Amino acid sequence: MPPASARAGTQRVYRTHALGTIAELVVTDGAALVAASELLQSELERIDRTASRFRGDSELSRLNAGAGTEMHVSAGLLEAIEVALAMAEATGGLVDPTVGAAMDRLGYDRDFSEVLPGVDGQLPAAHAAPGWRSVSVDPERRIVGIPEGAALDLGATAKALAADRAATTIHQRLGCGVLVSLGGDAAVGGPAPVGGFAIGIADTCTSPAAPEAVGISSGGLASSGIGVRRWRLGTHQVHHIVDPASCLPSVPCWRTASTTAATCVQANAASTAAVVLGERAVAWLEELGLPARLVRVDGSVAYTSGWPAPDAERQMPETNIR
Amino acid sequence: MRRDSALTRLSSITTGIGIAIMVAVGALGIYVGKALPGHHAASTAGTSAATSGNTGSGSGVSGAQSSLNPPSTATQSAPAPAPVTSGSS
Numbered sequence: 076m077p078p079a080s081a082r083a084g085t086q087r088v089y090r091t092h093a094l095g096t097i098a099e100l101v102v103t104d105g106a107a108l109v110a111a112s113e114l115l116q117s118e119l120e121r122i123d124r125t126a127s128r129f130r131g132d133s134e135l136s137r138l139n140a141g142a143g144t145e146m147h148v149s150a151g152l153l154e155a156i157e158v159a160l161a162m163a164e165a166t167g168g169l170v171d172p173t174v175g176a177a178m179d180r181l182g183y184d185r186d187f188s189e190v191l192p193g194v195d196g197q198l199p200a201a202h203a204a205p206g207w208r209s210v211s212v213d214p215e216r217r218i219v220g221i222p223e224g225a226a227l228d229l230g231a232t233a234k235a236l237a238a239d240r241a242a243t244t245i246h247q248r249l250g251c252g253v254l255v256s257l258g259g260d261a262a263v264g265g266p267a268p269v270g271g272f273a274i275g276i277a278d279t280c281t282s283p284a285a286p287e288a289v290g291i292s293s294g295g296l297a298s299s300g301i302g303v304r305r306w307r308l309g310t311h312q313v314h315h316i317v318d319p320a321s322c323l324p325s326v327p328c329w330r331t332a333s334t335t336a337a338t339c340v341q342a343n344a345a346s347t348a349a350v351v352l353g354e355r356a357v358a359w360l361e362e363l364g365l366p367a368r369l370v371r372v373d374g375s376v377a378y379t380s381g382w383p384a385p386d387a388e389r390q391m392p393e394t395n396i397r
Numbered sequence: 398m399r400r401d402s403a404l405t406r407l408s409s410i411t412t413g414i415g416i417a418i419m420v421a422v423g424a425l426g427i428y429v430g431k432a433l434p435g436h437h438a439a440s441t442a443g444t445s446a447a448t449s450g451n452t453g454s455g456s457g458v459s460g461a462q463s464s465l466n467p468p469s470t471a472t473q474s475a476p477a478p479a480p481v482t483s484g485s486s
Contacts (some may be wrong), residue, residue: 086480088480088481096486097486099480099481101480101481161462161463162463164463165462165463165464165465166465254481256481256483258486259482259483259484259485259486260483260486261481261483267470270473270475271470271472271473271475272481273475273476273479273480273481274475274479274481274482274483275477275478275479275481275482275483276482276483276484277482277483277484278484278485279482279484279485279486281482281484281486282482282484284477284478285477285478285479285482285484286477287477288474288475288476288477288478288479289472289473289474289475290472290473290474290475291468291470291472291473292468292470292471292473293468293469293470294467294468294469294470295468296472296483297483298483298484298485299485300484300485301485302485303484303485303486304485304486331484331485333483333484335467335468335472336465336466336467336468337465337466337467337468337469341462341464341465341466344465345465363465363466363467364466364467365465365467366467366468366472381467381471381472382472383472383473383474
């Protein structure tokens with residue numbers, strides 16, 4: 076689909092499709108839009124070539140195919156893996172890149188457009204993922220090893236990493252303030268406009284009418300949810316946020332979780348972990364001091380401290396531990 | 398005679414202990430030699446991830462920190478509709 080751009084106040088917006096979703100770019104200097112869009116495209120191609128699980132020629136696919144042996148990887152894939160492992164550690168294993176084989180068993184082993192109509196098969200028995208600690212990394216030699224039979228899925232962090240990288244690069248090269256959003260995972264680079272870059276909050280990133288909006292001036296904002304990437308596996312309805320403890324789709328609690336953090340990567344890890352954690356996520360996010368908006372499957376909304384919720388919707392932070 | 402015999406036995410024991418120490422030191426030397434640089438053992442992911450930072454990117458991305466931190470500026474309310482939307486994708 077051809078890219079399009081439109082004016083939004085004093086900011087300029089560029090949109091295109093990439094990584095199976097929508098990519099959006101907002102710059103505070105309209106003259107920098109074309110150059111910024113080229114830098115964004117370069118980053119998108121880089122991350123897709125490196126970390127896509129669905130491209131047979133990607134580095135990640137080659138690494139997964141060689142599970143059980145150690146392999147030399149590029150600096151880009153090494154960074155993506157290290158970030159994924161760091162977020163696994165930061166979330167206590169709630170967001171774990173070793174769920175790749177579990178994704179395959181659930182039928183999500185190809186581009187989502189091919190999975191959406193449904194796939195044949197049965198729900199696998201519950202079992203724990205190999206775990207992020209089973210991945211060996213030698214950063215100096217750029218050698219990575221994953222256990223035999225395991226596969227890495229960097230979907231929970233690679234897109235957010237690309238947003239962080241693109242925002243930082245665009246600001247450093249062009250000097251303007253920038254917001255990069257990849258499928259709703261947004262990162263800020265450089266100076267933001269007064270009130271921050273406005274971002275609508277909805278169940279889907281393609282929603283034309285987000286009921287709420289927040290402004291962020293630094294770091295990142297990400298949303299995770301179970302409403303979009305869901306499909307039928309045999310007779311079972313499944314979705315793409317897998318609990319590493321069971322290698323099955325997480326038990327539905329939050330329809331959508333949106334979080335802001337110091338980086339887009341951290342925001343995405345937190346929002347994905349919240350979906351896995353269920354009701355306990357509110358207390359967990361409060362403890363971390365992360366602003367968040369969480370929408371239950373019944374539509375009720377919970378907020379954590381720091382998220383500017385409408386007064387009528389605000390609820391007291393929940394501390395009940397399931 | 399008895400004293401000579403005892404001294405001979407003591408000498409044998411001392412020699413045996415000396416040989417045993419030399420063998421032990423040699424074995425330890427071989428073991429330590431294998432642990433020197435150039436003989437890497439797979440590191441745990443957590444350790445490498447926590448210390449690797451911006452490996453290879455130079456982009457200044459701090460995502461490789463093994464922690465979750467709030468943004469340095471407050472999340473503010475903003476008027477809807479906004480030019481960009483965050484949600485599931």
